[in-house]
Amino acid sequence: MTTNYITDRHGIRRYMVTIEVNGIEYTRVIKANVLLVNFLRDELDLTGTKKGCELGDCGSCTVLLNDRPVNSCLILAIECDGMKVTSIEGLAETESLDIIQQKFVEFGAVQCGYCTAGMIMSAKALLMKNPKPTEGEVRAGISGNLCRCTGYINIIKAIMAASGQEAAI
Numbered sequence: 001m002t003t004n005y006i007t008d009r010h011g012i013r014r015y016m017v018t019i020e021v022n023g024i025e026y027t028r029v030i031k032a033n034v035l036l037v038n039f040l041r042d043e044l045d046l047t048g049t050k051k052g053c054e055l056g057d058c059g060s061c062t063v064l065l066n067d068r069p070v071n072s073c074l075i076l077a078i079e080c081d082g083m084k085v086t087s088i089e090g091l092a093e094t095e096s097l098d099i100i101q102q103k104f105v106e107f108g109a110v111q112c113g114y115c116t117a118g119m120i121m122s123a124k125a126l127l128m129k130n131p132k133p134t135e136g137e138v139r140a141g142i143s144g145n146l147c148r149c150t151g152y153i154n155i156i157k158a159i160m161a162a163s164g165q166e167a168a169i
């Protein structure tokens, strides 16, 4: 966490943070209470990361922090100083979609789309750690992500397909 701060004319401390987001380093001066999700959305205009419950329950705000999935509504941006964040905008390494995104489209795993970015980031974290997960491991991997539309079946099929496997469901 950064300890670099200035005190503005109202007596409020503002902290200088540098966070690498999707391969680009950003330095901003922010209040201590800025959440990572708001840093991404408001400071960097990366609005692909969604805010749902803002309580750590729904997973719609999931991003990777140093390659591990986190609820960005529960983390202060100043805690991420010097760290690496990947959001949905940084997932695809080329101009085409990431394989997980492709399979979500192919399997109709998106309805309203509100959960999708967070769901895909959790799936990405899972497949980075475990490229050939079982169906149970896929279910566990997305257990922190709520979807009120799809019933999860097509999401599980899509993640299994992204790992080169067919779901038994």
Ligand code: FES
Residues within 6 Å of the ligand: 050, 051, 052, 053, 054, 055, 056, 057, 058, 059, 060, 061, 062, 071, 072, 073, 074
């Ligand atoms: S918005 Fe972060 S977990 Fe729901």
Ligand code: FES
Residues within 6 Å of the ligand: 109, 110, 111, 112, 113, 114, 115, 116, 146, 147, 148, 149, 150
């Ligand atoms: S597609 Fe609507 S919440 Fe998941």
